Amino acid sequence: MRTTVGIIGAGPAGLLLARLLHxxxxxxxxxxxxxxxxxxHRQRAGILEQGTVDVLRAAGAGERMDREGxxxxxxxxxxxxxxxxVDFPGLTGGSSVMVYAQTEVCKDLIALQLKEGGPLLFEAEALEVEGVEGDRPRIRFTYEGREDxxxxxYVVGCDGFWGVARNAVPADLSRVFERTYPFGWLGILADVPPSHDELVYARHDRGxxxxxxxxxxVSRLYLQVPEGTDAEAWGDEEIWDELERRFETEDGWQLRRGPITAKSVTPMRSYVHEPMxxxxLFLAGDAAHIVPPTGAKGLNLAVGDVVTFARALVRLRDTGSAELLDTYSATCLRRVWQAERFSYDMTTMLHRAPEATPFEDRLQLARLERVxxxxxxxxxxADGYTGFPLD
Structure with a gap:
């Protein structure tokens, strides 16, 4: 097989890149x-920044998002x-966010790719990326029982943290920055209308x-739990009781309860691989960076990466200039590190560390009082939450 851009991974990054290139x-x-x-159907992010919403609309993938988001x-x-x-439009000059699950974004982009775009091969496992230092890189993969x-x-690795693309970057050229947090999120899906019309971030002494x-x-709710927690160790009523404690307010606000249809635990970590x-070979999304979900940045960072790559390739084709391709890593990493900072700030401001001292508790409250x-x-x-510029 032969093509211009080989894309590994059909998550939102790979699918959106294919759409932008098409x-x-x-x-x-x-x-x-x-x-x-x-x-x-894999459950992932659900918050789209203003820039992501704009990109999906411009790509012709926003019709159902605008109708159902x-x-x-x-x-x-x-x-x-x-x-x-926190009033986003009033503070940012009009920006907002969209609640629209990653699963729905993928459904929309898959339908468009299969209808209008190039080949999209499911159950095609990339084995190795070769020859990226030359002008004819190759992806070895298996499909329908044979190797091809x-x-x-160009190769764009959108295959996540456990994918093969990043392995094609020599170890002596790679730098890794990471932090693992001593807690995770116990997340549930529940068949009950949301108890509030906007997201609620609650800092409580219990977590x-x-x-x-x-x-x-359908409501999606999360509890801070110790690292390594088994989701099934929590009973449904135990989860609702703990949520009520942590969301409790002075004005008597009430949490709606309903049948829990799914529960899982998400680990919390920050990770950046340089260069991208x-x-x-170009890395995008979780293949190059991971953020704790507190800042709602993961999917949106991936969108920024592929928009940057697509613009750079179009510039090369139209003008012959490889400048944007050559600066791809630096351009993406500026945005990545701002998102890492924002996500770290949100995480450390709102989560209580297992060994937190009274001094640290007071600092958390002081940070919230400042906001x-x-x-x-x-x-x-508000600027950080609604999104950093894509250019």
């Missing part, structure tokens, strides 16, 4: 190790029983809690 008249082939049903103009911070709303080779001009949603009838480019008491600090949070 719209620009550039050929691509997408290889995905899992089957279509798995890709369309939930625009949110703010979040609520909750601590010491008090409630404070995809020859291309963090987040109220989110997937639709007007080696030769004709709710200073328009400058509140604006910084």
């Amino acid at each position: 719209n620009a008249g550039i050929e691509s082939v997408v290889l995905e190790s899992r089957d279509r049903a798995y890709v369309e 939930l625009r949110h103009d703010g979040i609520e911070l909750r601590f010491q029983g008090r409630r404070h709303r 080779v995809l020859e291309c001009d 963090f809690a987040l109220l989110s949603m997937r639709s007007p009838t 480019r080696h030769g004709r 709710v008491g200073s328009r400058a600090a509140e604006t910084d949070l």
Whole structure:
């Protein structure tokens, strides 16, 4: 097989890149190790930044998002029983976010790719990326019981942290920055309308809690739990009782309960691999960086990466200039590190560390008081949450 861009991974990054290249008249082939049903149903992120929403609309992938997604103009911070709303449009000049699950983004992009785009091969497992230092890189992969080779001009690794693309970057050229947190998120899906019309981030002495949603009838909620917790060790009523404790307010706000349909534990870590480019290999999304979910940045960072790559390749084709390709890693990493900073700040401000001292507890509360008491600090949070520029 031969194409211009070989894309490993059919998550939102790989699928969106294929769509952007198709719209620009550039050929691509997408290889995905899992089957279509798995890709369309794995639960992941659900918050789209303003820039991500704009990109999906411009790519022709925003129709169902605009019809079924939930625009949110703010979040609520909750601590010491008090409630404070952060008004995104009022603080940022009009930006907002969209609640629209990653599963739905993938469904939309898969449908478009299969209808209009280039080859999208499910159950095609990439084995190795070769020759990235030359002008004809190759992806060795298995498909339908046989091994094959995809020859291309460029390879974009959108295959996540455990994928093979990053292994093609020589170890002596790689630098890794990471932090593992001593807690995770116990997340549930529940068949009950959300108890609030916007996301609620609660800091409590017993630990963090987040109220989110997937639709007007399905709630998504999270509890901070110790690292390594087994989700099944928590009973349904035990989960609801703990959520009620952590969301409790002075004004008597009530949490709606309903049947829990799924529960899982998400580990918390920060990770960055530098560089994000080696030769004709470009890393995007979780293959290059991971953020704790507190800042709602993972999917949005992946979108920024592939938008940067697509623009660079179009520039090369139209002008002959490789400048944007050559600066791909530096351009992406500027945005990545700002998102890492924001996610770290949100995580450490809202989660109680297992060995936290009274001094550290007071500092957390002081940081929250600063946000709710200073328009400058509140604006910084709103700017970070709604998204850093894609250019």
